Amino acid sequence: MRIIHPRGMAAIVLGALLLVAGTAAQGHAHALYAAHSWHEGVVLVQFAYAGGEQPTYAKVEVYSPADARVEFQNGRTDAQGRFAFMPDAPGLWRIIMADNMGHRVEHPMEVNAALQAATTADGAPPTEVGPGGFAMPLRILLGLSLIANMTLAAAVLRRKKNQPA
Numbered sequence: 001m002r003i004i005h006p007r008g009m010a011a012i013v014l015g016a017l018l019l020v021a022g023t024a025a026q027g028h029a030h031a032l033y034a035a036h037s038w039h040e041g042v043v044l045v046q047f048a049y050a051g052g053e054q055p056t057y058a059k060v061e062v063y064s065p066a067d068a069r070v071e072f073q074n075g076r077t078d079a080q081g082r083f084a085f086m087p088d089a090p091g092l093w094r095i096i097m098a099d100n101m102g103h104r105v106e107h108p109m110e111v112n113a114a115l116q117a118a119t120t121a122d123g124a125p126p127t128e129v130g131p132g133g134f135a136m137p138l139r140i141l142l143g144l145s146l147i148a149n150m151t152l153a154a155a156v157l158r159r160k161k162n163q164p165a
Contacts, residue, residue: 054081065091
């Protein structure tokens with residue numbers, strides 16, 4: 001029977017934990033996010049998966065505060081995962097995007113007359129943080145997991161190579 005050295009056991013446990021952490025992070029890789037910005041009365045909604053990819057040509061439905069059951073507008077995202085529309089009334093608007101692969105996000109958005117017409121001092125419309133900001137922590141975690149797993153694999157291979165047969 002072969003006895004595993006405590007340091008070797010620690011490496012195995014660390015590797016297993018990193019593998020589980022990497023797998024858990026990948027499980028959320030297809031979560032959907034939405035952020036909107038105003039451009040002279042037009043709302044631009046940017047959709048993105050947690051990994052940073054954009055859902056191209058996905059179905060979008062917009063519901064106005066006047067009637068929550070009848071679509072105000074519908075369409076598809078463009079090649080960059082964007083969708084634009086012009087709200088015509090203040091209140092709570094709902095934008096729903098579904099990508100036909102089981103992923104769906106509902107983005108509520110409050111519209112008021114001041115926000116519709118607002119621009120910043122330099123003339124640019126006020127914007128919210130875009131979807132790229134959602135992906136950075138996940139990318140860092142996956143990168144660190146990849147480096148740790150590669151280091152662990154190299155150590156295991158080196159150890160096997162140095163052991164007598």
